[in-house]
Amino acid sequence: MERRLFLRCLGCGATATLLAQTELLPRALGGVQNACAFDYTKKLSSVEAWYYVKREGGGIECRLCPRRCVVTDLERGYCGVRETRGDIYYTLVYGLPCSLNIDPIEKKPLYHFYPGTTAFSLATAGCNANCKFCQNWEISQTRPEQTDNIDLPPQTIVDICNHRKVPSIAYTYSEPIIFFEYMYDTAKLGHEKGIRSVMITGGYIEKEPLKDLLQHLDAVKVDLKAIREQYYKDIVNAELKPVLDALVEIKRTGVWLEIVYLVVPTLNDSEEEFVELARWIKTNLGTDTPVHFSKFYPQYLLKNLPPTPTGTLEMARNICRAEGLEYVYLGNVPGHPAESTYCPKCNEVVIARRGYTILQVNLNNCRCSNCNNEIPGLF
Amino acid sequence: MSKVVVVKNAGIRPVKKLAVDQYRLLLETGLGALFDRKPASAALSTMFPGGVVGMKTNCLTRKLNSTPKSLTDAISEMLEDSGIKANNVVVWERTNRELADAGFELNASSFGRRCMGTDTNGLGYGRTFYNSGEVNSLISRILTDVIDRNINIPVLKDHSIAGLSGGLKNMYGAIHNPNKYHIPNCNPHAAHISNLEPIRKKNRLTIIDAIRVQYNSGPGFDSRYLEYFGGILLSTDPVAVDRVGLEILEHCRLMNKLPALEQVGRPVKYLKSADAIGLGMERFEEIDLQVLAVDENGAARPGELF
Ligand code: SF4
Numbered sequence: 001m002e003r004r005l006f007l008r009c010l011g012c013g014a015t016a017t018l019l020a021q022t023e024l025l026p027r028a029l030g031g032v033q034n035a036c037a038f039d040y041t042k043k044l045s046s047v048e049a050w051y052y053v054k055r056e057g058g059g060i061e062c063r064l065c066p067r068r069c070v071v072t073d074l075e076r077g078y079c080g081v082r083e084t085r086g087d088i089y090y091t092l093v094y095g096l097p098c099s100l101n102i103d104p105i106e107k108k109p110l111y112h113f114y115p116g117t118t119a120f121s122l123a124t125a126g127c128n129a130n131c132k133f134c135q136n137w138e139i140s141q142t143r144p145e146q147t148d149n150i151d152l153p154p155q156t157i158v159d160i161c162n163h164r165k166v167p168s169i170a171y172t173y174s175e176p177i178i179f180f181e182y183m184y185d186t187a188k189l190g191h192e193k194g195i196r197s198v199m200i201t202g203g204y205i206e207k208e209p210l211k212d213l214l215q216h217l218d219a220v221k222v223d224l225k226a227i228r229e230q231y232y233k234d235i236v237n238a239e240l241k242p243v244l245d246a247l248v249e250i251k252r253t254g255v256w257l258e259i260v261y262l263v264v265p266t267l268n269d270s271e272e273e274f275v276e277l278a279r280w281i282k283t284n285l286g287t288d289t290p291v292h293f294s295k296f297y298p299q300y301l302l303k304n305l306p307p308t309p310t311g312t313l314e315m316a317r318n319i320c321r322a323e324g325l326e327y328v329y330l331g332n333v334p335g336h337p338a339e340s341t342y343c344p345k346c347n348e349v350v351i352a353r354r355g356y357t358i359l360q361v362n363l364n365n366c367r368c369s370n371c372n373n374e375i376p377g378l379f
Numbered sequence: 380m381s382k383v384v385v386v387k388n389a390g391i392r393p394v395k396k397l398a399v400d401q402y403r404l405l406l407e408t409g410l411g412a413l414f415d416r417k418p419a420s421a422a423l424s425t426m427f428p429g430g431v432v433g434m435k436t437n438c439l440t441r442k443l444n445s446t447p448k449s450l451t452d453a454i455s456e457m458l459e460d461s462g463i464k465a466n467n468v469v470v471w472e473r474t475n476r477e478l479a480d481a482g483f484e485l486n487a488s489s490f491g492r493r494c495m496g497t498d499t500n501g502l503g504y505g506r507t508f509y510n511s512g513e514v515n516s517l518i519s520r521i522l523t524d525v526i527d528r529n530i531n532i533p534v535l536k537d538h539s540i541a542g543l544s545g546g547l548k549n550m551y552g553a554i555h556n557p558n559k560y561h562i563p564n565c566n567p568h569a570a571h572i573s574n575l576e577p578i579r580k581k582n583r584l585t586i587i588d589a590i591r592v593q594y595n596s597g598p599g600f601d602s603r604y605l606e607y608f609g610g611i612l613l614s615t616d617p618v619a620v621d622r623v624g625l626e627i628l629e630h631c632r633l634m635n636k637l638p639a640l641e642q643v644g645r646p647v648k649y650l651k652s653a654d655a656i657g658l659g660m661e662r663f664e665e666i667d668l669q670v671l672a673v674d675e676n677g678a679a680r681p682g683e684l685f
Contacts, residue, residue: 075540
């Protein structure tokens with residue numbers, strides 16, 4: 001089993017790189033029988049949105065995310081992809097992704113979820129936050145009429161995955177919560193056809209839609225941007241509390257969960273914050289929840305700060321491990337030993353990684369080959 | 380002192396909208412009074428001494444209550460009279476679809492008056508982020524690259540979040556991410572959007588269409604809340620002209636027994652914010668307000684605001 005995993009890995013790395021570098025994906029996918037021609041479209045969808053209530057006196061209140069936008073006729077919510085027409089609320093991005101790729105699952109990053117496999121990754125325009133460091137702002141901070149979109153209904157995605165033997169679909173890059181209906185239908189259909197779904201999210205979502213969605217998801221990676229409310233207010237333009245609630249809910253349902261924390265110099269990189277973070281995770285999610293500390297690079301609205309020193313990331317990792325967290329990784333530092341998974345019992349490498357490539361897998365039925373300790377996750 | 384001129388149509392009350400000639404009468408009087416120069420073409424040639432002149436419309440509500448084509452046609456004629464070439468007049472909005480739905484004829488060619496949305500091929504939004512306060516936005520390349528000066532031509536109406544939709548609110552249509560800047564009550568964002576460098580520099584004149592004022596349930600069209608005011612507002616001060624517009628909007632609400640905007644949770648605080656950052660004058664008592672009434676022959680006399 002582990003050998004097959006290793007081979008799968010090499011294959012996926014090559015495919016993803018080729019597709020990404022040559023931008024061949026639309027053409028490559030276009031060869032699939034019954035797949036659409038992947039012409040870019042300027043049309044917007046008019047599918048009625050879910051989770052909203054009509055307000056007395058006009059307009060609606062969106063109950064998809066804690067922002068709870070009140071939106072009147074011809075106006076849009078904060079995310080820019082939902083619009084009221086009359087007293088009906090519509091999603092404008094159903095079936096209209098603007099970004100597609102086949103990525104290694106490690107790129108999400110999900111390290112304990114079928115390592116070495118690929119995920120058909122997609123995003124629409126829009127986001128319900130506005131992180132000042134966003135690396136995908138060109139799609140997340142725009143409206144769907146400003147992006148080149150592709151007509152891609154859920155059925156076509158699932159057909160492509162089956163045809164290309166891609167085992168998972170990843171809703172990622174921007175903020176999938178804002179294309180909820182599209183994600184939900186695709187994930188549901190995927191499950192019916194044996195394709196898994198993973199969501200890469202900021203976790204700023206209301207409880208009811210989250211519960212409904214989790215029934216059709218296999219893994220979630222949450223970007224926990226900080227452990228302080230003030231940071232969420234100043235840098236993210238959202239709130240921390242609902243994200244923490246979402247993390248607890250995901251863990252409670254048993255859907256596989258990993259956390260990424262982007263360490264931004266001077267803004268969320270103090271020792272106290274790392275201690276607080278570790279303790280919160282330990283108490284509320286358990287020590288076996290993987291945490292990835294990721295290196296920040298200056299971009300979008302935070303160009304005035306330097307990249308995160310690797311030493312700061314190492315400090316964060318050391319603090320979390322000292323507090324008892326068992327799987328703490330460093331991201332955006334290719335070649336660092338902390339990209340690999342170590343058995344918390346015997347300290348042996350159970351999955352060796354370099355970048356998105358798996359170098360070695362020492363697992364036997366989800367247990368460390370050396371000491372037989374169970375490693376959490378889906379392998 | 381900031382000067383605002385309100386010119387009211389004292390002639391025949393139009394069934395629905397004013398024709399080009401009717402708007403011309405109002406504009407001749409209004410521009411003449413605003414710049415203390417006659418004819419209006421002379422005033423315009425001082426204000427727009429060449430280059431490309433844009434006209435930012437508000438076409439949210441299709442033909443129902445958008446900037447009327449007859450108004451932009453009247454201004455275009457006058458600009459041409461003042462020496463601006465037809466092809467150097469650009470009527471613009473966020474999208475071509477909005478313009479077409481509002482009755483405008485699209486034309487991005489090098490012949491005749493131009494009319495185009497930011498989504499016209501080869502345009503879009505620039506690559507430079509402009510900042511003012513909490514606002515960080517890319518700006519329509521029509522404003523940054525195509526035109527040299529802009530006339531802001533909104534329609535006076537109520538707005539469900541901002542309270543007032545006038546000139547400052549209309550510039551949301553010049554940035555790529557307007558959805559990010561509505562809560563709370565568009566304050567202080569509406570002020571800061573108009574303070575983004577290219578917008579502040581190029582906006583030279585605001586002409587608000589207040590022939591029919593939708594005093595409630597905006598910005599979408601709602602025929603239950605229309606009041607005939609019959610005038611246009613003109614100023615080079617983008618804040619003062621909105622402040623007078625607010626006075627009219629509140630008056631229409633009062634006449635129709637609706638509570639003031641503040642009482643329904645829509646205080647128009649962004650005008651104070653705009654004043655605070657030096658964009659213009661918000662204090663009503665310090666605005667030099669001149670009201671004129673024009674009959675169907677173009678004869679003007681001093682008028683009353685209400
Ligand atoms: S999903 Fe969009 S419209 Fe709905 S509350 Fe969140 S930001 Fe507002």
